[in-house]
Amino acid sequence: MKPHSNDNYSKVKPFLFLPPLFFLITLILFLYSKDALCVNKYIQIQKDSFFFINHHLRQYPNLIYNLTQFGDCLVFSSFISILIVYTPKIWESLLSTLIVTLIFSCLLKHLFAVPRPAAVFDNTSFFIAGKAICAHNSLPSGHSITIFATLTILMFPFAPKNLKCRILYYFTFIILGSILAFTRVGIGAHYPLDVIIGSIIGYISGLLGIFITRKYNIWTWINNKKYYPILILIFVICSILLVCRIINTNLIIFYLALISLVFPLYKLISLYIKK
Numbered sequence: 001m002k003p004h005s006n007d008n009y010s011k012v013k014p015f016l017f018l019p020p021l022f023f024l025i026t027l028i029l030f031l032y033s034k035d036a037l038c039v040n041k042y043i044q045i046q047k048d049s050f051f052f053i054n055h056h057l058r059q060y061p062n063l064i065y066n067l068t069q070f071g072d073c074l075v076f077s078s079f080i081s082i083l084i085v086y087t088p089k090i091w092e093s094l095l096s097t098l099i100v101t102l103i104f105s106c107l108l109k110h111l112f113a114v115p116r117p118a119a120v121f122d123n124t125s126f127f128i129a130g131k132a133i134c135a136h137n138s139l140p141s142g143h144s145i146t147i148f149a150t151l152t153i154l155m156f157p158f159a160p161k162n163l164k165c166r167i168l169y170y171f172t173f174i175i176l177g178s179i180l181a182f183t184r185v186g187i188g189a190h191y192p193l194d195v196i197i198g199s200i201i202g203y204i205s206g207l208l209g210i211f212i213t214r215k216y217n218i219w220t221w222i223n224n225k226k227y228y229p230i231l232i233l234i235f236v237i238c239s240i241l242l243v244c245r246i247i248n249t250n251l252i253i254f255y256l257a258l259i260s261l262v263f264p265l266y267k268l269i270s271l272y273i274k275k
Contacts, residue, residue: 010214012210014211016207020200020204027193031193039113039114042114042191043191050126050192051125053192054127054185055127057182057183057186058127058186064129064183065130066253067253068186068187070143071143071180071181071184074242075257076147077094077098077150077238079256081260081261082263084222085267088223090153091222092217092222093210093214096208096209097206098149098209100149100209100212101201101202104205105140108201112138114191114194116133116134116136116189117138118188119135119136129186129187129188138189139193139194140201141189141194141195141197141199143184143189144197145199145201146202148200149203149205149206149209151202152205152207152210155206228268228269228271228272231268232272235268239265242258243258
């Protein structure tokens with residue numbers, strides 16, 4: 001399926017910010033009603049749901065540990081790297097979005113300073129995949145922000161024209177994103193609301209990335225073959241980083257991400273040589 005046009009993001013309208021803002025306000029009012037706008041209460045009202053989700057997802061440790069890596073910008077970007085050759089408009093919006101997600105993630109984590117589950121609960125009482133994270137940066141989930149921001153960028157260009165198909169298509173993206181995001185609870189890294197709030201912020205970040213790129217056209221150079229050596233260098237660096245991840249963690253998702261980089265890297269080199 002190809003994007004409907006090179007200007008497929010032009011149909012994205014500002015009113016799309018209203019649903020996520022509504023959900024954020026609703027969550028704030030919910031927390032207020034539970035007197036949970038302070039860190040301790042925020043954690044305590046989620047304790048049971050955290051253990052429930054973590055307990056059920058721990059039955060698939062390898063699967064959730066691999067899937068949760070999609071929240072890593074390096075991994076998700078590698079899987080969609082081929083789009084930089086065939087649909088660079090998507091990558092233009094993605095680059096703006098990744099900057100927005102980084103700003104949101106860093107600022108909000110520092111602002112709220114919520115301790116991770118491993119810093120609060122007995123580490124033997126729940127499942128932890130990989131190294132236990134004990135920092136005070138649980139809210140929001142950065143991986144969830146990345147997942148939903150990236151899916152938002154991918155969602156609009158390929159949306160079907162038929163209304164019923166489009167609704168089903170959007171619903172599928174939401175379900176997929178939610179599954180990937182809640183693996184953060186499954187591996188013991190976040191509370192449920194960290195993930196939900198992160199997902200909403202990720203969607204907002206994706207929309208902001210689209211509007212920023214549409215207005216300023218700051219990334220159009222990636223479609224210029226003159227600058228392909230820069231992209232080639234970036235892809236080589238990403239490949240090296242993935243090899244390091246494989247050496248250190250040896251997850252299958254890193255192998256797949258590395259393989260996903262091979263063809264676009266080859267394609268970029270070929271196109272640059274033929275220019």
